[in-house]
Amino acid sequence: MAHRVTTLLTPGANPFEFSIACEVFGLRRPELGVEWYDHRLAAVTRPLVVNGGWTLDTCYGPEALDDADTVIVPACPMEPPPAAVSALRRAYERGARMVSFCSGAFALAAAGILDGRPATTHWMYAEELARRHPNVRFDPEVLYVDDGQVLTSAGTGAGVDLALHIVRLDHGPEIANHVARRMVVPPHRDGGQAQYVCMPVPDAPYRDGIGSVLEWLGEHLHEPLTVEDIAQLAAMSPRTLARRFRDTTGTTPMRWLTHQRVARAQELLATTDLPVEAVAHRVGMGTAANLRQHFRTATGMAPAAYRRRYQRLAS
DSSP, rough: OOOOEEEOOOOTHHHHHHHHHHHISSSSSSSGGGGGEEEEEEEEESSSETTTEEEESSSOOOOGGOSSSSSEEOOOSSSSOHHHHHHHHHHHHHTTTEEEOGGEEEHHHHHTTTTTSOOOOOOOGGHHHHHHHHHSSTTTTSSEEEEEEEEESSSHHHHHHHHHHHHHHOOOHHHHHHHHHTTSSSSSSSSOOOOOOOOOOSSSOOOTTTHHHHHHHOOOSSSSOHHHHHHHHHOOHHHHHHHHHHHHHSSSSHHHHHHHHHHHHHHHHHOOOHHHHHHHHHTOOHHHHHHHHHHHHSSSSSSSHHHHHHHHHHO
């Protein structure tokens, strides 16, 4: 049976944010070759007036949360309707995965789901969330927080980041990258938080020649490389390389290379039984200790823990 995702709408819901859930989890994706999600849109009241002055009707009410595997709450009022709060609490107590986009965190907090947990929301609402729900361990610096059963994201765009993170948890980095490519969004944005890092090489060539360099680097991750090596390959000075690399990728050459190596390590850990030491050599990290350090910095998890979690979710 397909994993059921139910998105709960409250009065004044933001169309962009609940459309993230519809786009990522609701579109059929037969080309992926995996059983995709069964997505349902539920509303506290029907019909429902949403942000922008238009009315939306759905086939489902709050009772749809009772058999959902994952529940998503997009932006909602700071004092969510009681029907939403009780439905969310029931779903949480039943063991459903609970997700909020932006101010949807207020609904999870009102249901007591965030008590004692790390969580985030849009920076504009940070002080109000802390005032209303002092037991929440609010983190204002991150795009999203994954605390196991409960996941929260910051403002609008961070909902995309969190949705792709969920796909990555459920189906692995390769599938998540495919979905991101189809959406024409980056599969990972560096927001200063522990995230699953996947930054595949863009398909499109670049006029400044960086595209071919990225492709070459992606095929030679196992080799020891320095900034000087890459600059020589690109026929540029290290300073020019750094400038053009940042213009193209948004980061530095060595940081991009580390991201790629961690992403490749994720794939090997998820799809092979290679020892961590062998994975480290294959991705150019040299030693298992070096891989563990960079992997934990990027993902918040040790390689062995990542493998166990992915294999458990995939089973």
